[in-house]
Structures are given as structure tokens and as C-alpha cells.
Amino acid sequence: MQGAVPFIQLDTLCKSFGRVRANHNISLDIHAGKILALLGENGAGKSTLMSLLAGQLQPDSGRILLNGRQVVLSSTEKAIQCGIGMVYQHFKLVEAMSVLENIVLGQSQGFWLKRSALKRQVAELARAYGIPLALNARVSTLSMGEKQQVEILKLLFRKSDLLIFDEPTSVLTPAEATNLFATMREMAAQGKAIVFISHKLEEVLRIADHIAILKQGEIIDQLSPAADLVPAELARRMVGRPVLLQVQREELEPRQTVLKVQGLGGNGLEQVDLELRQGELLSLVGVAGNGQKALVENICGLLPPRKGAVRILGQDWADFYAARQTETSLSYIPEDRQGLATCPGLDLLDNFLLTTRHAFSKGPWLDKNTAKDKLDKLLQDFAIRPQDSSTHAWQLSGGNLQKLVLAREFYRKPRLIVAEQPTQGLDIAAAEEVWRLLLQAREQAGILLVTGDLAEALALSDRIGVMFRGKLVAIMARHDQKSIARIPQMMAGLAPSEGESQKTYNQGVES
Amino acid sequence: MNSELLIPLLTAAVISGTPILYATLGEIITEKAGVLNLGVEGVMMMGCFCAFITAQLTGQPWLAFLAAGLAGLCTASLHGLVCLVFQGNQVVSGLALTIFGTGLANYLGTPYIGLAAPGFSPLPIPGLAELPFLGPVFFNHDPLVYLSYLLPGCLWLVFRHSRFGLGLRAVGQSPAAVLAAGLNATAYRWGGILIGGFFMGLGGAYLSLAYTHLWTNNLSAGRGWIAVALVIFAFWRPGRAVFGAYLFGGIMALQLRLQAGGTTLPSSLLLMLPYALTVAVLLFSSWQRGTQAPAALGTNIEPSS
Numbered sequence: 001m002q003g004a005v006p007f008i009q010l011d012t013l014c015k016s017f018g019r020v021r022a023n024h025n026i027s028l029d030i031h032a033g034k035i036l037a038l039l040g041e042n043g044a045g046k047s048t049l050m051s052l053l054a055g056q057l058q059p060d061s062g063r064i065l066l067n068g069r070q071v072v073l074s075s076t077e078k079a080i081q082c083g084i085g086m087v088y089q090h091f092k093l094v095e096a097m098s099v100l101e102n103i104v105l106g107q108s109q110g111f112w113l114k115r116s117a118l119k120r121q122v123a124e125l126a127r128a129y130g131i132p133l134a135l136n137a138r139v140s141t142l143s144m145g146e147k148q149q150v151e152i153l154k155l156l157f158r159k160s161d162l163l164i165f166d167e168p169t170s171v172l173t174p175a176e177a178t179n180l181f182a183t184m185r186e187m188a189a190q191g192k193a194i195v196f197i198s199h200k201l202e203e204v205l206r207i208a209d210h211i212a213i214l215k216q217g218e219i220i221d222q223l224s225p226a227a228d229l230v231p232a233e234l235a236r237r238m239v240g241r242p243v244l245l246q247v248q249r250e251e252l253e254p255r256q257t258v259l260k261v262q263g264l265g266g267n268g269l270e271q272v273d274l275e276l277r278q279g280e281l282l283s284l285v286g287v288a289g290n291g292q293k294a295l296v297e298n299i300c301g302l303l304p305p306r307k308g309a310v311r312i313l314g315q316d317w318a319d320f321y322a323a324r325q326t327e328t329s330l331s332y333i334p335e336d337r338q339g340l341a342t343c344p345g346l347d348l349l350d351n352f353l354l355t356t357r358h359a360f361s362k363g364p365w366l367d368k369n370t371a372k373d374k375l376d377k378l379l380q381d382f383a384i385r386p387q388d389s390s391t392h393a394w395q396l397s398g399g400n401l402q403k404l405v406l407a408r409e410f411y412r413k414p415r416l417i418v419a420e421q422p423t424q425g426l427d428i429a430a431a432e433e434v435w436r437l438l439l440q441a442r443e444q445a446g447i448l449l450v451t452g453d454l455a456e457a458l459a460l461s462d463r464i465g466v467m468f469r470g471k472l473v474a475i476m477a478r479h480d481q482k483s484i485a486r487i488p489q490m491m492a493g494l495a496p497s498e499g500e501s502q503k504t505y506n507q508g509v510e511s
Numbered sequence: 512m513n514s515e516l517l518i519p520l521l522t523a524a525v526i527s528g529t530p531i532l533y534a535t536l537g538e539i540i541t542e543k544a545g546v547l548n549l550g551v552e553g554v555m556m557m558g559c560f561c562a563f564i565t566a567q568l569t570g571q572p573w574l575a576f577l578a579a580g581l582a583g584l585c586t587a588s589l590h591g592l593v594c595l596v597f598q599g600n601q602v603v604s605g606l607a608l609t610i611f612g613t614g615l616a617n618y619l620g621t622p623y624i625g626l627a628a629p630g631f632s633p634l635p636i637p638g639l640a641e642l643p644f645l646g647p648v649f650f651n652h653d654p655l656v657y658l659s660y661l662l663p664g665c666l667w668l669v670f671r672h673s674r675f676g677l678g679l680r681a682v683g684q685s686p687a688a689v690l691a692a693g694l695n696a697t698a699y700r701w702g703g704i705l706i707g708g709f710f711m712g713l714g715g716a717y718l719s720l721a722y723t724h725l726w727t728n729n730l731s732a733g734r735g736w737i738a739v740a741l742v743i744f745a746f747w748r749p750g751r752a753v754f755g756a757y758l759f760g761g762i763m764a765l766q767l768r769l770q771a772g773g774t775t776l777p778s779s780l781l782l783m784l785p786y787a788l789t790v791a792v793l794l795f796s797s798w799q800r801g802t803q804a805p806a807a808l809g810t811n812i813e814p815s816s
Contacts, residue, residue: 080693092691094684096806105681106692113672154692 005068007032007162007193008053008084013062015048022048024217026062030162035184035194037204039238040214041427046197049214050164053195054086055079085160087151089167095140099133103154125156129186144287145176152183162193169203170452173287174488181207199238199428201231213238235428249439249460252279258313258416258446259299266306267294270470276446278415281438282475283449283457286467286491292420292450294470299448300332300418313415331355331414331445333405335421337398341405344394349375351393352408359412378407382437399430406437417447423456435460454487466490514644520764521648528760529659530555530717530731534738535745535752536662537583537710542742543670544703545683545807548590549605551711552735553612558583558712560616563719563726566628575628576655576716583712584705586612591704595697598811609735623726630720631655653721655713662710663749670749679703683805686812696812714738733786740789743796747805755792762788 006029013026023045030036040046051057053064055073063070066082073079093102104118119135126133131149139147148168155163165184169177184194184207198204204211205225211234213221221237223229254277264272269291276282284292297303298310301321310317313329334340342351352375353366360371372389379387382403384396393401402422409417419438423431438447439460451457457464458478465475466487473490476483534551541548548554561582566575590608593599631653639650649660670676682689682699689696718730737759745751766781774781 076690077693086691088691092685092688094681094688096684096803097681101677101681102688105677105688106694108674111673111675113674113677115672158693 004031006030006065007067009065009068010049010053011063011065013049013052013059013064015052015057015059021217023052023059026217026219028212028219028222030193030195032161032193033188033191034209035188035196035207037208037211038195038197038214039199039201039204039211039234041199041238041429044214045217046214047166048217050086050166050197053079053084053162053164055084080158080160083159083161084164085155085158085162086164087148087155087166087168089170091147091151093139093147093150096138098136098138099142099150099153100135102139102150103135103157105154107158122153122157126153129153129156129183129190131183143176144171144289145173145179148172148176148180149183152187156187160192162195163187164195164197166197167199168196169198169200171288173492174454175492177203201234201238205229205231205234238428251462252442254278254280254462256314259448260311261295261299261308262311263308264295264298264305264310265308267298267303268470269294269298272308272470272472274465274472274475276416276448278444278446279442280462281442281447281449281460282463282465283451283461284465284467284472285451285454285457285487288452290467291470292467295467296332296418296420296448296450300330329415331409331412331417333409333417333419333422335424335450337401337405338394342393342401345392347390347392348379348396348404349389351404352378352389355408356411374411378411379404382407383433399426399433402426402430402434403437406434410437410441413444414441415445417441417445418450419447420450421452422449423451423453431456458484468493518644518647520761520768522651523764523767524757524761525648525652525656526722526760527763528757529656530714530722531734531738531741531759532659532752532756533662533714533717534711534735535741535756536666536749537707537712537714538738538742539707539745539747539749539752540666540679540710541587541703541707542808543683543747543805544679544700544707545686545805545810546590546594546700546704546707547601547605547809548587548608548704548707549602549739550587550590550608550612550735551738552731552733553609553616554583554586554708554711555612555715555718555731555735555738556616556729557586557612558715559719559730560620560715560726561712562716563620563623563628566630566720567623567626570629572629572631572720575630575720576713579712579716579720580709581712583708583710583715585708587704587708587711590708591701594811595700595704601809601811613729613731617728620726620728624728625725627725628719630724655717655721663753666749675702680805683807686807690812700812711735711738737785737789740793743804744792746796759785759788 008030010026010028013023015023026049038046038049048057052059053073055076055078058074064073065071071082073082073084094105100115100119100122103122104113108114108118122135131153133146133149133153139150142150152163168180172180184196188194196204196208208225211223211225212219215238257275257277259276261272261274272295274282284295286292294303298305299312305317312320338344343354349368349372353360353371356371357366360367375389376387379389384400384403384407396404422438423434426434438449441447449457449460461478463475463477464484464487466473468491474483534555538548538551558579562575562579565578566572569575586608590604593604594601633651633653636650636657640646642650670680678689678694678699679702682696686696689699714734715731719726723730741752741755741759744755762785766784769776770778770781
């Protein structure tokens with residue numbers, strides 16, 4: 001495409017928030033018919049750059065050129081008129097309405113909706129791009145992959161020429177991601193410009209025609225995928241130092257059983273059996289919404305088991321929670337760092353005391369001075385910034401907040417740790433730190449790790465379990481290469497483990 | 512019960528249900544757009560008074576009816592000002608609107624207490640009014656009742672088959688989706704509040720123009736609150752609102768009849784009946800599953816940074 005006028009040209013764009021330089025001197029060409037990947041860690045300025053393109057933010061300086069002519073994207077509407085469309089990470093869909101209604105929202109002419117004509121147009125468009133969708137289905141009944149297709153059709157229907165995808169695969173199964181890539185290729189082939197924002201290196205290498213790497217608000221590198229470009233090299237350029245995608249881990253001898261789940265059912269679960277020993281890390285992988293939440297809530301005492309048994313440290317569920325031993329022996333690290341794990345409006349000391357208060361109680365009073373000393377030490381040990389216990393929790397970055405939660409929970413010397421998506425939304429450096437801490441905690445505890453990130457599970461686990469539709473489809477050891485290779489299919493319900501009935505297989509195909 | 516007793520009771524049910532129907536439809540429009548307006552009572556009172564005073568001054572019932580709608584629209588616009596412009600709390604603003612509207616209407620109306628104004632009188636529909644049973648119950652009323660028969664269908668049509676209706680429903684479910692579609696979410700919410708307020712005002716007008724023809728204090732007597740409850744009972748569907756409104760109208764008519772018939776039940780207990788039914792209806796609706804309020808009901812649109 002050398003010589004051709006790019007569809008969009010960004011010319012030395014700058015945007016600051018207070019003293020933070022979110023984007024600095026960004027110059028980038030976006031060509032029609034090409035897939036451009038924007039790679040960067042969290043906080044590198046990807047979202048800001050996107051918002052500038054979507055008309056949600058205005059640059060402090062610099063220009064945006066559309067087909068060689070300067071435009072001011074003063075509002076979302078203006079950006080849409082210029083043919084710039086965005087598929088957000090959190091879909092902007094009306095769940096209670098049909099696919100068709102979502103697509104034509106704000107797009108048709110006249111007072112009345114001409115349903116049949118609109119439906120014909122949308123169906124034609126869907127066929128042209130190979131997107132199979134039932135247009136009358138309610139959006140709330142669709143899978144995440146299908147919802148994303150609705151978002152894509154929305155943009156195609158309003159004739160967007162540039163489609164920006166924000167971390168599009170984070171909610172998809174591997175099979176759905178493959179589908180998405182095929183659709184993206186098809187759209188590029190039909191002359192659309194595609195911008196693909198991600199921090200997943202393999203994906204970027206697989207799909208992009210061109211890669212731009214953002215770091216601290218600046219584009220530090222632009223390259224084209226070549227045969228010799230490997231993920232590790234890309235990661236090095238993104239983070240600025242070599243990153244060990246393989247964390248150092250040593251095997252530990254599993255000791256006594258800390259958790260035993262037998263035939264657990266109800267709340268969307270079906271016959272879940274698992275056992276976890278001290279010194280062991282068991283990962284549960286699967287697409288979100290396949291029963292992980294119910295299982296974790298059952299184990300952590302938020303939901304009473306309906307069917308089957310949960311035994312924690314050899315005690316029955318009811319006895320364990322009746323004795324309130326959770327104070328010292330079970331730690332729950334929820335996915336929702338800002339809602340369940342911490343109170344954003346309280347300071348770090350109060351947040352620390354939320355689960356450790358029993359160690360600092362004197363009758364009805366709390367010994368805050370001792371607690372503060374302990375916390376200050378932890379802030380130092382865990383390198384949490386800022387190192388000031390009077391900071392409010394909402395002022396901490398995601399990585400630091402997660403480290404605070406881990407520091408607090410490990411301080412209680414738990415025997416059983418249940419961690420949900422502990423590295424979600426963290427940059428690579430922070431995620432590595434969290435991984436190291438979790439592996440360290442195996443010494444004294446059994447760890448149940450619920451994650452959507454297969455790479456994370458493979459790097460950390462002794463054993464891996466796959467969840468699909470409330471069932472634990474299979475549990476395998478980390479060395480069982482043959483089974484591990486089938487995990488992506490299992491996550492989509494397509495490959496039953498040996499002994500599974502054909503029925504499961506069929507259900508998976510129908511959906 | 513024989514038809515001699517039943518027909519007058521049902522006829523009265525339609526009459527006393529009509530103002531509730533107007534107000535309920537108004538609240539449905541407002542809530543479909545994601546705005547909770549608890550000020551229905553106050554908006555109705557303002558509509559009620561403006562209808563009365565316009566009829567008094569001009570002698571034109573239809574002009575008075577229109578004035579009531581505009582008064583409702585203006586009163587409801589205060590709610591829009593608080594919730595949409597200043598991002599205020601919708602519940603608090605609605606409660607304040609009730610107190611404000613009721614108080615202002617009663618204050619302005621004090622000199623007119625007991626005075627009469629020209630209003631609407633029954634206008635039997637030729638042909639239909641002679642039908643057995645249905646005729647006297649449904650087709651021997653004033654024009655405002657006939658108008659209210661048409662409204663639920665029209666509303667359904669607009670909600671379901673118009674661009675405006677689609678946008679209105681969408682903004683009640685997900686303002687973010689509406690914004691992402693390049694529409695003005697706040698404008699749709701204004702639409703919901705103002706049109707809703709217009710309908711509530713019409714409900715008030717029915718009270719002073721057709722139901723009583725004269726002015727007294729607190730003419731709406733809690734009907735606005737019943738309308739708020741009925742929206743939930745109706746699952747936000749205009750069609751179901753008709754049943755709810757006539758059910759309440761029936762209970763109100765029944766308790767009047769029982770009082771007049773000289774039962775041994777204390778009158779205060781009878782007066783309580785409609786409100787007891789309100790509680791029962793709310794229990795019933797929350798018991799039924801699968802029908803949900805607009806997802807973004809009661810939450811303000813975050814101003815974009």
C-alpha cells in the first residue's frame with residue numbers, strides 16, 4: 001500500500017490528563033483493507049488513542065486526517081459519520097431487544113420502522129460477510145461470540161469503513177476467536193480498515209498485517225509480522241525487557257487434602273468432583289459463565305451446596321462454616337477486586353483489616369497501631385505503591401490493588417486459597433509478580449485457580465480442569481500433553497474426554 | 512350478582528379507572544425511557560388544577576384538557592431538569608415533585624374550592640351504546656373515556672414499530688448502547704419525561720373535567736401512587752395497564768357503593784381498600800418471574816468525560 005493515501009492518518013496526536021501523558025506524538029497510518037494491531041500493556045495509552053478516534057475525547061494537539069483531509073471528531077456521532085466504528089470490550093447492546101432491533105437502532109429513516117425491509121437488508125449483509133445470526137433472537141440469549149457478531153453487523157450496517165476492536169478475544173472461546181479472525185480477514189478483503197487492540201502476542205502475530213507497539217503513551221515500534229518474529233521477541237519490545245512467559249516453578253510434594261468436592265450439583269452445576277491437596281495448584285479453565293462462579297461460591301461459603309458434598313480441611317461444609325474457621329484457613333481472592341475484595345472508599349489500613357481484623361482485636365476494639373505496623377511492612381515486602389496506608393483503595397492501580405489483596409490474604413496463613421482471575425487486567429510485569437506470589441503460597445496451602453487464560457493455567461498448574469456447562473469435563477496433569485492439546489475443544493464442549501457420552505458432544509454442536 | 516347491580520358497578524369502574532389509566536400510561540412512557548418519576552401524584556394535581564381553571568375562565572373543555580397536558584409536561588420538566596441536567600437522584604426528585612405539585616395545586620385552588628367548571632358529559636356512541644351489557648359499560652361515557660380506549664394501542668404501535676419507540680425503549684435498557692449508536696440518549700429521556708408528564712396531566716384533567724366538574728383539595732387522592740404501582744403490575748405494557756386501571760377503578764367504585772349501601776364495616780377500612788390492593792398487586796407482580804423492568808430504570812446517564 002505504499003504511496004496510497006491512508007484511510008486515516010494520525011499526525012502527532014497528544015493527549016494528557018493532568019500530569020499524565022496518555023498519548024504523546026502519536027503518528028500512525030491506517031490503511032483500507034489492512035489489519036493493524038495495536039499492542040501494548042495496560043496503561044500504555046491504547047484506550048485513550050481509541051477514544052480519540054471514536055470522538056469521545058479530543059486531542060490536546062495534533063491532527064486526524066481522513067482520506068488526506070483534516071477532520072475534527074468532535075463527538076461520537078461525528079466519528080460514526082466519518083465511518084469510524086468501534087467494537088467495545090464491553091458490548092454496547094440492549095440485552096432485552098432482538099438482534100435486528102439492536103442493529104437498526106438509530107440507523108433507519110422515517111417515523112415507522114420498516115421491519116421486513118430492514119430485516120432483508122441486514123440478512124443480506126450478514127450473508128455477504130459470512131456471519132450466521134438469527135435476527136429475531138433476543139440478544140440476552142446469545143453467547144459472547146454471537147453478541148460480538150451483532151456488534152460487527154451493527155458497524156457494517158452503518159457502513160463503517162474502519163472497525164476498531166478492543167481486546168475482542170478476551171471473552172471468546174478459541175473456536176469463536178478463530179471465527180472472528182476469519183470475519184476480520186473477510187472484512188479486510190472487502191476493503192475495510194481494521195484496528196485490532198490486544199495484549200495477546202500470539203493473536204497479534206496470527207492476524208495482523210502490521211503491528212504498532214505502544215508504551216507509556218508513545219509508539220515505540222512499528223513492524224510487520226515476519227517468520228522470525230516470535231512472541232517472546234514481541235513481548236520484549238512491548239515491555240522493554242525480556243519476559244519469561246514460562247515462570248519458574250518447582251514441584252512440591254502434595255500433602256494432606258484441603259478440599260474435597262463430591263458430586264456437587266445445583267446452582268447450574270452438575271456432578272462436580274475434585275480434590276485438592278496442600279502444595280498443589282489446580283486450575284479451572286473455561287469460558288466465563290460455565291459454572292465457575294457457582295463452584296467458587298459454594299466452596300467459599302457464599303452459596304450453600306444444593307446437592308453433593310464439599311469438605312474443607314476434612315470438615316463438612318456446614319461444620320466448617322459454623323465454626324467460622326474461614327478467618328484463618330480459607331482465603332478467597334475474588335475476580336471483582338474493587339467490589340468484593342476491597343471497599344474503594346476506605347483506606348488501605350481499613351481494607352487490610354476487613355479480613356484480618358481477628359488478629360488485631362482487643363475485645364470490641366481494634367488495635368490499629370499494630371495493624372498499621374504490619375501493613376507498612378507488607379506494603380514494603382510486596383512493593384505496593386504508594387507505600388502509605390492512609391491511601392484510599394480506589395487510588396491504587398489494578399496491579400497494586402491485587403497485590404494488596406494477596407498480601408492481606410497470605411498474611412492470614414490460609415490453608416486453602418481460591419483465586420478467581422487474579423491477573424485479569426494486569427500488565428505483564430504485575431501478572432508475573434502475582435504468579436510468583438501464588439506459586440510461593442503453595443508451600444502452605446492448596447490453591448484453586450479459576451482462570452480464563454489458558455497460558456496462565458499452563459504456566460502455573462500442577463493439574464488443570466476444564467469446565468463446560470456446569471460440568472468439570474476433565475482434569476488432567478500438566479504433563480499430559482495429549483489431553484492438554486484438546487483443552488480448547490473441551491472449552492467449547494466439542495471434545496468429550498474418554499468415557500463421556502455422545503450426548504454432550506451433540507449438545508455442543510447444536511449450540 | 513345480577514346484572515342490575517353489576518352494570519352500574521362496571522360502568523363506574525371504567526369511569527374511575529380512566530384517570531388512573533392516563534396516569535399509568537404516562538408513567539409507562541417515562542419508565543420505558545429509564546426514568547423513574549415518583550411525582551405522578553404532583554403532576555396529576557397540577558394537570559387537574561390547570562384543567563379546572565382553564566375551563567372556568569374560557570368555558571372550553573377541550574382547551575382545558577390540552578392545558579392540563581401542557582401543565583403536566585411543564586411540571587414533569589422539573590424532574591427532567593433535576594435528573595437529566597443536574598444528575599440528581601430520581602427517587603428524591605420524584606418525591607419532591609409530588610409534594611411540590613400537590614401543594615402548589617391546593618394553594619392555587621383554595622379560592623375556588625366548591626366552585627364548578629364546565630366539563631365533559633356522557634356522549635353515547637350511536638349503535639354501540641345500545642348493545643346489551645357492553646353498551647352501558649363501555650360506550651355510554653364522555654369523550655375522554657373513548658380517547659383512553661385508543662391510547663394503549665397507539666402507544667404499543669409507537670413503542671414497537673416506530674424509530675422513536677425503539678430509541679425510547681433502548682435508552683431505558685442501555686443508555687450506553689444508544690450513545691454508541693450515535694443517538695442522543697438524553698434527548699430520548701427528555702422525550703419520555705415530557706410526553707409521560709403530558710399524559711399524567713391528562714389523567715388529572717379527567718378528575719376535574721369529567722369525574723367531579725368541581726374543585727376540591729386533594730382531588731387526585733393518591734391515584735398517582737396507584738399509577739406507579741400499576742406500571743409494575745402491567746409489566747410496563749400499555750395493554751395490561753388497562754386491566755389494572757379498571758381493576759382499581761372497580762375497587763374504588765365498590766367501596767363507595769358499600770359505604771352508600773350502609774354496611775357495618777367502618778368507612779375508614781373501606782377507604783383503605785384501593786391502597787391495600789396496591790400492596791397486594793405489588794406482591795403479585797414481584798412473585799411473577801420473567802418480566803423485568805427496563806434495565807437502566809432509575810439510573811442516570813453518566814456524563815462522558
